[in-house]
Amino acid sequence: MKHPLLVAALVAVAVAACGKNEEPAVQAPPSAQEQMKxxxxxxxxxxxESxxxxxxxxxxxxxAAKExxxxAVEEAKEGAEEAKSATDAAVEAVKEEAAAAVEQVKDAAEAAKAEAAAAVDAAKEAAGAAVGAAKEAAKD
Known part of the structure; x- marks a missing residue:
């Protein structure tokens, strides 16, 4: 009889030992060195990231600066092109005005030449008439 009691006691101890919950291991807080790391x-x-x-x-x-x-370069090019066009137009206008002025001077010179020729002819006639009058006066 002693043996069945011993077996029963061992079974009871084994069941009691298996039924116990193990306490969870308490984690030690990280050391200062680990926290610093x-x-x-x-x-x-x-x-x-920064x-x-x-x-x-x-x-x-x-x-953005490149853009x-x-x-700005494109605007400067456009401004230069507009200035060039305006300058070209002004040069063309000056050329036309100069050509017109030259034509006016030529016309005035032609008119003066014609008037001078007419004056020469009138002077020749007057001189001829004076010579003729002088000859007539000398004959009388």
Whole structure:
């Protein structure tokens, strides 16, 4: 009889031992060094993200500056083209006015030449008449 009691006691102890829940292991808080490593890693990651964002912003600003410069160059080209067209038109107008003035001078010179020829002819006639009158006066 002693043996069945012993077996029953062993079974009871085994069942009681298996039924106990183990307490969860308490995690020790991270050491100060581990916390500093984690903080440093987060700071490095934040710095990388910040640098990437700054790089993107700089690239965008550079592209915007390039676009503005290209627009300014295009406007300057258009202004220069307009100035060239205006200058060409002014030069052409001056040429036309100069040609008209030359024609007027030529016409005035032709008129003066014709008047001078007429005056010479009149002077010749007057001289001829004076000679004729002098001859007539000498005959009388």
């Amino acid at each position: 984690e903080s440093a890693a987060q700071a490095v990651e934040a710095a990388k 640098a990437a964002a700054a790089g993107e912003a700089a690239a965008a600003a550079t592209e 503005e410069a290209a627009a």
